Amino acid sequence: MKSASMSQWGVSAALLTLSNLVFAAGPQPWQLNMTEGATEISHEVYRMHMMAFIVCCVIGVIVFGAMIYAMFKFRKSKGAVAATWSHNTKAEIIWTITPIVILIAMALPATNVLVNMAYTNDSPMTIKVTGYQWKWRYDYVDYNGANPGIHFLSKLDGLSDRTRQLGSGLDPNAVKTGDENTYLLNVDKPLVVPTDVKIRFVVTADDVIHSWWVPALGWKSDAIPGIINDAWTNIHEPGIYRGQCAELCGQDHGFMPIVVKAVPKAEFEKWLAEQQAADKAAAAPTAPAAAATGTPDNGGHG
Numbered sequence: 219m220k221s222a223s224m225s226q227w228g229v230s231a232a233l234l235t236l237s238n239l240v241f242a243a244g245p246q247p248w249q250l251n252m253t254e255g256a257t258e259i260s261h262e263v264y265r266m267h268m269m270a271f272i273v274c275c276v277i278g279v280i281v282f283g284a285m286i287y288a289m290f291k292f293r294k295s296k297g298a299v300a301a302t303w304s305h306n307t308k309a310e311i312i313w314t315i316t317p318i319v320i321l322i323a324m325a326l327p328a329t330n331v332l333v334n335m336a337y338t339n340d341s342p343m344t345i346k347v348t349g350y351q352w353k354w355r356y357d358y359v360d361y362n363g364a365n366p367g368i369h370f371l372s373k374l375d376g377l378s379d380r381t382r383q384l385g386s387g388l389d390p391n392a393v394k395t396g397d398e399n400t401y402l403l404n405v406d407k408p409l410v411v412p413t414d415v416k417i418r419f420v421v422t423a424d425d426v427i428h429s430w431w432v433p434a435l436g437w438k439s440d441a442i443p444g445i446i447n448d449a450w451t452n453i454h455e456p457g458i459y460r461g462q463c464a465e466l467c468g469q470d471h472g473f474m475p476i477v478v479k480a481v482p483k484a485e486f487e488k489w490l491a492e493q494q495a496a497d498k499a500a501a502a503p504t505a506p507a508a509a510a511t512g513t514p515d516n517g518g519h520g
Contacts, residue, residue: 253433256459256480257451260436262331270324277320335437338450341418345409349421349428349441351467352474356409359420361490368493374473375404382473403460408477412486413453421447426468432461432478440465453480 254264292298346357353373358366378401381388393401411417421430423441431438438461439447453459461476481489 255436256434256453256455256457257436259331259335259451260434262334263436266324266328266331269327273320273324335449338418338448341416341450343412343415344418344420345411347419347421347430347439347441349423349425349430349463349467351425352463352470354409354430354474354476355424358490366490366494367497368490370407372405372407372409372477374402374475375400375406378402378404379473400460402473403462403475403477405475405477408458408479410479410481410486410489411453412483413456413480415483416450416452418448418450421449427465428463428467428474429465430461430476431464432459432476434459434461435478438464453478456480456482 252264252267253260255261342360342362343358344360346355346359348355348357350371353371355369355371357369360366377388377393380386381390381393381401390401391399393399393404395404419430419439421439421441422445423443425443427443428441429438430441435451435453437449437451439449441447457480459478459480461478463471463474463476465471467474
């Protein structure tokens, strides 16, 4: 009876682990394989990874299997005598051509994935990402042909920032969002994006080199002062996707998280309208003062 229970527990644990590996968009504790991600690109990258992994496993089994077989089959204790030949033209042709064929077979789909990753055209939405020490600025540059005029800074959330200070006496394990430990992984204002919309990201930096990386999106992009890099994503599942700066950009590099909040299109447009209304309300009290002093209103947003 005990054995049956242990067996059921083992099967359940295995299924749970497999489920986490297959369906989870983000990395899970003790996860060994890559995350499958939440976008078309990340799924393609994952499939490439699995194909390369399987090819490596097959090659490993064949090579090590042949070595082990030869060691036991032709060992000295069985009277084996070493061969006197030193070259076999047929064998050399086979082990030269076979790796070339494998590399070509893997390079073709990999090239298609790279071409697809670089194709940022036909994106109804563009977001500019600018890296600063140690925060991110997001500018909603274009949405369906119009400039939403929304921009803001996103930095480490206050609770994580207070907890990380030396002598704070605060417990990092107590920094949670729901049941998730979000110590050094949360921000004060996430990047909100709509689902099922192709989004072009243009990425740069203002001070030093950063790197904008959210693993669930399937790519990362260097943020370099004076250079614009671009990439795109299309998230199908609403959710919170976390990442961090992937470049050693300074002493507080580890305190530069990224949070992308993907919501349905209708919810995103509601959020966008609220942001625009809030910006308009914040700018309104300055108008009379500007008129009284004769200072022209430049229409900027905080």
